[in-house]
Amino acid sequence: MDINYVILLFVIGFISSFLSGMLGIGGAIVKYPMLLMIPPALGFHALTAHEVSGISALDVLFVSIAGVIGYRSGGYLNKSLITIMGMSVLIGTFIGSFGSQYLTEAQVNIVYGILALVAAVMMFIPKKELDDIPLDQVTFNKPIAAILAFFVGIGSGVVGAGGGFLLIPIMLSILHIPARMAIASSLAITFISSLAGSIGKISTGQIDYPTAVIIIIAGIIAAPLGAKISQKMNTKVLQNILAVLILGTAIKIWIDIF
Numbered sequence: 001m002d003i004n005y006v007i008l009l010f011v012i013g014f015i016s017s018f019l020s021g022m023l024g025i026g027g028a029i030v031k032y033p034m035l036l037m038i039p040p041a042l043g044f045h046a047l048t049a050h051e052v053s054g055i056s057a058l059d060v061l062f063v064s065i066a067g068v069i070g071y072r073s074g075g076y077l078n079k080s081l082i083t084i085m086g087m088s089v090l091i092g093t094f095i096g097s098f099g100s101q102y103l104t105e106a107q108v109n110i111v112y113g114i115l116a117l118v119a120a121v122m123m124f125i126p127k128k129e130l131d132d133i134p135l136d137q138v139t140f141n142k143p144i145a146a147i148l149a150f151f152v153g154i155g156s157g158v159v160g161a162g163g164g165f166l167l168i169p170i171m172l173s174i175l176h177i178p179a180r181m182a183i184a185s186s187l188a189i190t191f192i193s194s195l196a197g198s199i200g201k202i203s204t205g206q207i208d209y210p211t212a213v214i215i216i217i218a219g220i221i222a223a224p225l226g227a228k229i230s231q232k233m234n235t236k237v238l239q240n241i242l243a244v245l246i247l248g249t250a251i252k253i254w255i256d257i258f
Contacts (some may be wrong), residue, residue, distance in 0.1 A: 005044045006214055012038060013218030016067040017063045017070030020164075020219070020243070021226025023183065023238055028056045028161030030117070031215070031247055032112055035254075047208065050109040053100065053160030054206035055215055057197035060162040063219035064191040069227075076184035081177065085149035085185075089163055092153020093193045097200025100158040106257070113257055115166060116250035122169030124243055140175040148174065149189070157197050160206075165246055179238065183230065199214035200239050 016031040032052055040046035047055070100108060148170050149163075156163035164186045171182035201207050230238060 001210060002044070005039070008039060009035075009211060009214040010071045010218045013059070013215035014222045017059075017219035017222040018226040020060075020063050020229075021187075022230040022233075023168075023226075023241060023245070028060055028156075028159065029116060029165035029246055029249055031056050031059065032159060032161065033252060035211075035215075036109075037252075042147075047211070049105040050100070050206045051208045051211075053108060053158070054201040055160070055208055056159035056206055057097065057194060057201045058207055058212045059215045059219055060160070060190060061194040061198045062216045063223045064162055064164075064187050064194055069224060076181045078138065078177070078181055078185045080142075081140060081145065081171075081175075081181075081185050082091035082188045082192075085145050085167065085187045088146040088149035089153035089156075089189055089193040090196050091165075092150040092155075093157035093163070093196035094200060096154040096157020097160075097197045098157075098204065100200070101204040102207065103158065108158060109253060111155055111256055112161075113250060113253040115155045115159065115161070116246055116253055119166045119169050120243065120247040120250045122166075122173050124247075125173045138177060138181060140171075140177060145170075146177055153193055153196070156193060157200060160197055160201060161193065162194045162197070164190040171213075172255065180231075183238065187227075 012031065012034045016034060019030055035047055035052045035055065036049065103111070149167070151164040152166045152170070155161075156166070167186045167189055168182050170177060170178040171186065177185070
């Protein structure tokens with residue numbers, strides 16, 4: 001593998017995983033289009049949509065747990081939320097990851113475009129300010145949380161994402177979870193989802209392992225750094241960064257599709 005290609009992959013993995021740790025998004029919302037578009041644009045080997053989704057699934061497994069470690073001491077992990085949404089997203093992701101082998105490259109990109117667009121719209125919906133609520137007093141609708149997590153799992157399983165870029169908007173806009181708790185808990189749920197996604201992608205032969213190793217190493221270094229920085233930032237800033245990031249990605253994907 002060319003050293004310049006290795007450096008490029010490391011940079012892509014580092015940037016996307018740093019944002020993952022900082023915003024609780026698992027990194028796939030950024031990593032998927034970066035891996036798909038940047039290497040061929042610079043004259044390097046082009047990865048297929050199935051390879052990118054496989055790499056993303058395996059990478060999210062490592063990056064999400066690294067991010068959770070960064071939040072562990074902050075007291076923002078909601079065990080009930082993680083258990084309920086985690087189990088539902090696990091089942092959905094199994095279905096999506098195994099079923100993705102029957103989809104074409106264009107169909108995988110379309111699924112990603114739909115997920116990114118929905119997430120972008122949800123992030124711009126006005127939200128009630130909840131960050132001042134004591135964390136031990138936070139409640140949420142458990143059946144709704146389970147149902148939505150299941151469908152997120154199906155879509156994210158197809159594209160190799162952990163689903164954090166959709167789970168956070170759902171937690172903020174529908175379940176009314178405080179922002180910092182939503183970011184931290186989504187990383188834990190994303191880890192559970194990525195277990196199913198990785199098994200599905202590995203068993204169906206959708207992973208380029210040399211590339212995945214480089215991306216994972218970069219992610220393990222970058223994700224905890226992002227998590228630590230996020231705990232010192234204003235949550236409004238974090239939400240705005242995430243909204244702009246998702247919207248820009250959605251626009252780019254749909255332009256390429258058409």
